[in-house]
Amino acid sequence: MKAEIIAVGTELLLGQIVNTNAQYLSRGLANLGIDVYFQTVVGDNAGRLREAIVNARKRADLVLMTGGLGPTQDDLTKDVLADYLGRRLVVHEPSMAKIEALFASRGAHMVESNRRQALMIEGAEPLGNEAGLAVGVALEADGTRYMLLPGPPREMKPMFDGPGTEWLRSQMGAIAPLHSRVLMFAGIGESNLEAALIDLIDGQTDPTVATYAKEGEVAVRISTKAQTDAEALGKLDRMTEAIKSRVGDHLYATEERPLEAAVIELLRSSGRRVSSAESLSGGLLAELLTSVPGSSGAFAGGVVSYTNATKHALLGIPLAQLEGPGAPGAISESTAAMMAERVRERTDSDFGISLTGVAGPEEAEGKPVGLVYFAIARRGGETVVHTAHMSGNRDMIRLRVVKAALYRLWQAIKADAGD
Incomplete structure (x- = not known):
């Protein structure tokens, strides 16, 4: 399964906040065995958001969107996707009851815009929000799967890790999860390390091998997809030994850690x-x-x-x-x-x-x-x-x-x- 992450929010484009959601989701999807090929950031603009959805649908089986589920007029994600799919927005009654109960407990007046957080796309599966009010959305339409998550990380993470991951597993079937090992090297530059491993990198199929430079250190990530831990361990061990036979003098750790x-x-x-x-x-x-x-x-x-x-x-x-x-x-x-x-x-x-x-x-x-x-x-x-x-x-x-x-x-x- 190929995925694209679309982060929605003008504040991301302005650099007012860092897009940590994409990093978190990419790691989570990789652990599930879902490949992320593209990440897109788009502002709170209906036309440009629709264009991002159209492009993502052409190149991904799963379009995962974060942000734009709040109560204000610039929270457009559900509206734009519903319009693109030709579906209505409907009220998710449990979420509405939760919102109304919260305002009642505070003795606060609930304006009409707060009800927007309880809307979901017709025919979608709701994703409960333990840390906030906006209900998430998961649905399949014309062969493409969509997942809409809140923008605030404190809401997004538990929703993705809980009901979001459960829904993805139900859609994936027998896709093998990703297993990775990080080898840490010192006393050798990235270019020299890559040269020593170039045939392994160029000829990689499974496991895959990639180098990542750090200041004074180099990391090599070995990744494989396997249905069982034992199968993955065998593949990772064999590749690790092949790498050690060439540059073992510089290998100081078989997990990600500083020198x-x-x-x-x-x-x-x-x-x-x-x-x-x-x-x-x-x-x-x-x-x-x-x-x-x-x-x-x-x-x-x-x-x-x-x-x-x-x-x-x-x-x-x-x-x-x-x-x-x-x-x-x-x-x-x-x-x-x-x-x-x-x-x-x-x-x-x-x-x-x-x-x-x-x-x-x-x-x-x-x-x-x-x-x-x-x-x-x-x-x-x-x-x-x-x-x-x-x-x-x-x-x-x-x-x-x-x-x-x-x-x-x-x-x-x-x-x-x-x-």
């Missing part, structure tokens, strides 16, 4: 702790790590040593290392190594990680914007320094180097734990 969560989990499971010394990132690494629940058992603490004076006072980095004629400078491999070693020693951690470099907007110490060094010091082991050249603006450089450092830390923890 910092995987690092904290690995530290906790191996009984190890990390501490950080940050310069250009200004505490961003510590912020990401401590955003993970349970991080207190894995993160010992951090130092934001943004100036040379702070590097000297809190980490004991010699000033002769940081400044003056012939000094390597704060932005150097040797300083990165010293920062990681000193913070590890002073917090008695298993790992110390440091970041220093030039985030911009201008060069520093005669070194270009984007040049960064990050180091990982390990208890009883050598300190490894990584050099990178990051692109982007200041915020992008800071986030990218933090993600790069987290990936190298994740590798170091795995190696140290013997995984």
Whole structure:
């Protein structure tokens, strides 16, 4: 079954509110095994709304509409669809009784327009509204199925998840639901990851494979339709193994989660702790790590040593290392190594990680914007320094180097734990 979602509301076109309904419905329909091929947004205009319905009917078996079911004159969805189908609007008596009882309980006068929320299209199945007053509509006409849901998410979600989903299941027959798995990768860009998997992507039938870029991370979604969980699991496992055989070194999770969560989990499971010394990132690494629940058992603490004076006072980095004629400078491999070693020693951690470099907007110490060094010091082991050249603006450089450092830390923890 192919679906199109039509979101109705001029406020959506003006950017006054975000169309979160389409995202929610797309996920819900995908879980039911219904493919969403198009999403349309149209304002509160009868002519343009009718045009959207005509276009949707040509390319979809299910037209799902949200918004425009309220009491005001610009709530036109039921009116326009009823006119297009050549059907009357009729009163749904249970909904009318609910509206009248509500106004009576408040001692408020009910104007005639409030009755519009109890109208439904002749021959349709009503969808009850637990969180509001407007009754939803579900019907089939000339081979096309239509579902009308309220615009407010607090009303739309329970209506779709409850009576809406029940009605859809009754219409679907034996359509197999969609099963998906998300693989998370780091230390590799989307283009390089895609190149490694290009034959799997180009030749995909079932399961399907798609990449999604995030800042410093890449997600691969594997999806299949299957009648049983066991059948789906077999398909997903086989494709996962095929992907791991090519880029398994970069795979840090088989579910959608950020890299910092995987690092904290690995530290906790191996009984190890990390501490950080940050310069250009200004505490961003510590912020990401401590955003993970349970991080207190894995993160010992951090130092934001943004100036040379702070590097000297809190980490004991010699000033002769940081400044003056012939000094390597704060932005150097040797300083990165010293920062990681000193913070590890002073917090008695298993790992110390440091970041220093030039985030911009201008060069520093005669070194270009984007040049960064990050180091990982390990208890009883050598300190490894990584050099990178990051692109982007200041915020992008800071986030990218933090993600790069987290990936190298994740590798170091795995190696140290013997995984």
